Amino acid sequence: MGVAIEVLxxxxxxxxxxxxxxxxxxxxxxxxxxVEWNRETCxxxxxxxxxxxxxxxxIDKEKKIWSIDTAKCIFCGRCNEVCPTKPKSxxxxxxxxxxxxxxxxxxxxxxxxxxxxxxxxxxxT
Amino acid sequence: MSxxxxxxxxxxxxxxxxxxxxxxVEGEKVVDYEFKFGYSHRGIEKSLEKRQWIKDIFxxxxxxxxxxxxxxxxxxxxxxxxxxxxxxxxxxxxxxxMAELERLHxxxxxxxxxxHEIGFATVFQYMFRDRELVMELLEMVSGxxxxxxxxxxxxxxxxxxxxxxxxxLEKLAKLEGRIDYYTKLIEKDNLVRKRTESTGMLSKxxxxxxxATGPVKRASGISEDFRKxxxxxxxxxxxxxxTEKGCDVHSRFLVRIRECAAAINLIRExxxxxxxxxxxxxxxxxxxxxxxxxxxxxxxxxxxELIYYMRSDGLTPYRVKIKTPTYANYLPLGECLKESxxxxxxxxxxxxxxxxxxxxxxTVVRNGKETIVRxxxxxxx
Numbered sequence: 001m002g003v004a005i006e007v008l009x010x011x012x013x014x015x016x017x018x019x020x021x022x023x024x025x026x027x028x029x030x031x032x033x034x035v036e037w038n039r040e041t042c043x044x045x046x047x048x049x050x051x052x053x054x055x056x057x058x059i060d061k062e063k064k065i066w067s068i069d070t071a072k073c074i075f076c077g078r079c080n081e082v083c084p085t086k087p088k089s090x091x092x093x094x095x096x097x098x099x100x101x102x103x104x105x106x107x108x109x110x111x112x113x114x115x116x117x118x119x120x121x122x123x124x125t
Numbered sequence: 126m127s128x129x130x131x132x133x134x135x136x137x138x139x140x141x142x143x144x145x146x147x148x149x150v151e152g153e154k155v156v157d158y159e160f161k162f163g164y165s166h167r168g169i170e171k172s173l174e175k176r177q178w179i180k181d182i183f184x185x186x187x188x189x190x191x192x193x194x195x196x197x198x199x200x201x202x203x204x205x206x207x208x209x210x211x212x213x214x215x216x217x218x219x220x221x222x223m224a225e226l227e228r229l230h231x232x233x234x235x236x237x238x239x240x241h242e243i244g245f246a247t248v249f250q251y252m253f254r255d256r257e258l259v260m261e262l263l264e265m266v267s268g269x270x271x272x273x274x275x276x277x278x279x280x281x282x283x284x285x286x287x288x289x290x291x292x293x294l295e296k297l298a299k300l301e302g303r304i305d306y307y308t309k310l311i312e313k314d315n316l317v318r319k320r321t322e323s324t325g326m327l328s329k330x331x332x333x334x335x336x337a338t339g340p341v342k343r344a345s346g347i348s349e350d351f352r353k354x355x356x357x358x359x360x361x362x363x364x365x366x367x368t369e370k371g372c373d374v375h376s377r378f379l380v381r382i383r384e385c386a387a388a389i390n391l392i393r394e395x396x397x398x399x400x401x402x403x404x405x406x407x408x409x410x411x412x413x414x415x416x417x418x419x420x421x422x423x424x425x426x427x428x429x430e431l432i433y434y435m436r437s438d439g440l441t442p443y444r445v446k447i448k449t450p451t452y453a454n455y456l457p458l459g460e461c462l463k464e465s466x467x468x469x470x471x472x473x474x475x476x477x478x479x480x481x482x483x484x485x486x487x488t489v490v491r492n493g494k495e496t497i498v499r500x501x502x503x504x505x506x
Contacts, residue, residue, distance in 0.1 A: 003247055003248065003310070003314070006247075006251065006306075007247065016254050016257075028261070028264055028265040028268075029265075030265075030268045030283070031264070031268050031269075032267075032268035032269050032274075047410070050410070051179070051180075051410050053176070053179075053180040053182075053183035053184065054183075074183060074187075074272070075269060076183050076272070076274040077268065077274060077282075078183070078274075081282065082410055092268075
């Protein structure tokens with residue numbers, strides 16, 4: 001009997017599901033989404049590369065290339081935690097819609113040249 | 126005597142994960158059983174040996190999707206014991222809150238699936254709706270829904286701020302009413318009772334003999350809960366454990382739903398007693414532990430007692446042996462299946478709350494030939 005009353009109650013109440021594909025998803029503050037990188041503050045210390053449990057981040061210090069393979073990323077946020085700069089140069093965004101048609105699209109390569117002077121200056125501080 | 130053998134799984138509508146049961150049947154009655162494991166063996170124990178301690182925490186988390194926090198808790202407590210790391214006091218309470226939230230979501234998931242197996246799909250839908258409250262809380266606290274990544278040696282990675290505490294208490298109050306409703310439903314509903322009472326009997330004697338653990342053991346009238354040993358902050362918080370004397374599927378349902386209510390109380394107590402202060406005692410990203418040092422770390426996961434044996438090899442573990450609660454519950458599961466009807470098999474399997482991926486970490490290779498672990502091997506272990 002108990003269930004019958006519950007079922008009748010549900011007939012008049014609003015649905016609990018959200019209109020997800022039409023409306024943007026409700027994400028809480030501090031959600032661990034896609035990892036992104038800020039070239040302005042990076043000091044090329046390689047802490048994120050060394051501490052990544054899934055080896056998703058790879059850094060080429062000479063050519064100034066920072067890249068992440070989102071297919072390998074496990075969204076643990078360890079890279080952000082160990083990053084010594086302020087503000088953090090590796091950070092987690094709230095982006096969760098990461099599906100693509102090709103696997104190559106999941107690999108983010110940041111290739112632009114970083115100013116040598118600025119890099120050295122920040123390493124000292 | 127018939128020796129008709131009925132295969133159950135590895136692909137079966139009633140099973141989410143691949144477990145192969147061979148049931149010897151006489152008409153509708155199961156008289157004997159045989160297990161076959163190893164369909165989701167991933168070699169995680171071996172991979173643990175190749176990584177550094179802190180990276181291992183994230184791998185250990187991925188052994189099971191439901192008890193991910195328990196796995197990291199056991200592993201982190203092991204590292205803390207090996208490297209003599211003091212845990213921040215506030216972190217111990219946050220760990221308790223996370224562990225109990227996880228217990229809530231695991232038990233409601235299992236009960237929902239069990240209701241689905243007995244053909245009560247309406248309650249399955251309602252329980253999944255209410256489980257979403259807990260999932261939202263876990264997502265809010267940790268930032269992830271499944272693998273929370275909360276534990277590090279020395280503490281936890283994320284704090285529970287006052288605004289979050291307010292939301293946790295609000296949602297728990299909502300959930301408490303629902304849990305009360307389901308408790309009454311399981312206690313009184315004729316459909317549930319007729320389907321579950323005196324099915325899958327596991328007597329107290331057999332439960333001790335075969336080494337059952339967790340809710341399965343507590344449903345057979347044995348009051349045993351490793352949390353009572355007082356690891357972490359459990360020693361400082363007052364809480365109660367649930368036992369039932371029915372020994373059947375019905376009492377396993379009751380133990381789980383009452384443990385949900387107990388978990389809600391426990392979270393409230395933990396939040397009330399939570400001290401202020403730092404959430405982590407900082408440790409270096411690379412931990413070096415003296416070679417040959419070993420420890421055994423135990424925690425009470427949702428399904429029972431989870432045991433980690435760890436031996437150090439400097440920067441990496443030399444060996445990590447994990448004993449998951451599902452593994453301990455395989456033989457009691459077989460015992461329950463004996464003398465039961467074929468139509469009750471899915472209900473009994475669901476009532477044991479098996480996590481096959483959790484337990485599939487053994488593949489025996491002898492003389493280069495892979496063999497599969499069978500029932501007799503289980504008894505030897």
